[in-house]
Amino acid sequence: MIDVKGLRTRKGSDDWLELAINSNKDTVDQLKELKPIIKFYYNKYEKLLRNQASEPQTSAVLAHSAILKSYYTSPPKDLGIQIKARRENDELSQCPFCGRPGYPRILDHFLPKNRWPEYSLLKNNLVNQCSACSSKKSESYFCIKNSSPKFIHPIYSSVLSKLELEFSINIPNPLDIKQFEISLEIKIPPHYSVKTQKRVKLHIQSLEIRKYAIEHAERTYLEWIKKSLLRRVDILDMLKNNIILNEKLHNNDWTICLQKAMSQHPILIRHFEQHLP
Structure with a gap:
């Protein structure tokens, strides 16, 4: 596994969120209303990752899940270019999660966007991975039996490398x-x-x-x-x-x-x- 800590952006970085807010999508006004709470959760992200003894609390914005996820699945043009560039990062020669040789072309939401949609556009929550890891990881995150997250976040830890x-x-x-x-x-x-x-x-x-x-x-x-x-x-x-x-x-x-x-x-x-x- 390669060291990808260099992909990490500064804490609370919200440039993708700004691109979404400054777009012409029909739901922009609703997204603007959600911005303060999204920023609040962005600033809690690293603390949440460090808390490895319990599963993160249920998202407080699940009612707005469809809107938040739509800016990732159907992004406005400028945001789409940024997402595509991250997905097609040619500097990655193997999967950061498992080490499989080749270019990992799937962007994984480390905290699954269906469960925590507030992190749908947080760069540091998006990590390239291979199709096998994507299939295995899917929507899972925490292992109750072991009282620990199942996976190590490659952007925040170099232990796998x-x-x-x-x-x-x-x-x-x-x-x-x-x-x-x-x-x-x-x-x-x-x-x-x-x-x-x-x-x-x-x-x-x-x-x-x-x-x-x-x-x-x-x-x-x-x-x-x-x-x-x-x-x-x-x-x-x-x-x-x-x-x-x-x-x-x-x-x-x-x-x-x-x-x-x-x-x-x-x-x-x-x-x-x-x-x-």
Whole structure:
């Protein structure tokens, strides 16, 4: 997972709210009336995130939910441009929630807008994520059983970016490398507090990160084996070069971590050396 704390705007920032208020939508007058209470909740947002022992109170503006959400789902032109730019952020090369490689094109409302519509247009409540995380997270937020939020907010915490992933590849028969098993260890820094470690584990479990990372690794493994059988390039050399080129992503990029495991596996090393061009 990459560190996206740089996306955070100053506390209480309401430039998107101002764009909405200065638009020509039919409900602008109603939105103007709601502005003081929305600003009040904007200023409470960070305190609400820090309160991890209980679920946030039911929204006081649910009666105005349709109006508030409409400025996100059907935004006026200038606001729509801003939302689109945030959604299509090409600087994000993996999902901030799980680390899945690729450009995460879904904007998630960390506090779901259907439950807390006052945060529909708060920039800091909108985080890019992949489709798998979007499906898993959906409208959920708090885990009553664990008395904790299920997810870690990537914009407010860099703890996920410090995790280390280590794939292990088991090949029972050296003569049949297409029969294999991949396992994954997600290492949490030991200096994290017990509370933080529990939250990280709940985040990993809730989004099924281990399952999806292994599925990705299995597909990627077979792609590399297929390439090696074509004998067109030195696969081992390619793996090592990819690792060097992406050195900063070594610890938790799914693809790079798998390539590292493959480049160090004795059976695979022998296979790649036997299938040089």
